[in-house]
Amino acid sequence: MGDDRDTELADTLAEAGRRVGQAMTDALERIQPVFDAIAEVANRPEVRAVIERAERAMRCRLCLCFCLRAHPADRGICEMLDAVITGRYSSDLLGDADVPLCAPCAAARAAHEFAR
Numbered sequence: 001m002g003d004d005r006d007t008e009l010a011d012t013l014a015e016a017g018r019r020v021g022q023a024m025t026d027a028l029e030r031i032q033p034v035f036d037a038i039a040e041v042a043n044r045p046e047v048r049a050v051i052e053r054a055e056r057a058m059r060c061r062l063c064l065c066f067c068l069r070a071h072p073a074d075r076g077i078c079e080m081l082d083a084v085i086t087g088r089y090s091s092d093l094l095g096d097a098d099v100p101l102c103a104p105c106a107a108a109r110a111a112h113e114f115a116r
């Protein structure tokens with residue numbers, strides 16, 4: 001007698017599990033095209049470019065070059081949001097400090113330094 005009820009319970013659980021599993025599969029199948037669409041869009045070159053630019057902007061470092069003083073001759077070259085190297089900034093006020101610099105600024109500083 002008790003056995004019957006256990007079997008029934010087991011069946012019910014198995015059935016419930018099967019339905020949940022089916023529902024999950026259905027749901028996944030239903031959103032799969034959405035994922036595919038996103039993946040497809042994300043792989044398009046123009047979208048990739050936007051994403052890459054956004055990623056770069058998110059981890060961007062500000063160039064703290066003080067262009068006017070460091071390389072007055074090449075003022076317009078600074079890529080302000082694209083600091084890639086750490087340079088040394090010497091000032092009377094702060095002493096020597098490490099500052100992020102963008103590539104063109106670093107080059108201009110080196111040239112300026114060299115010309116001196």
Ligand SMILES: [Zn+2]
Binds near residue numbers: 066068
């Ligand atoms: Zn600069």
Ligand SMILES: [Zn+2]
Binds near residue numbers: 064077078101104
């Ligand atoms: Zn710069």
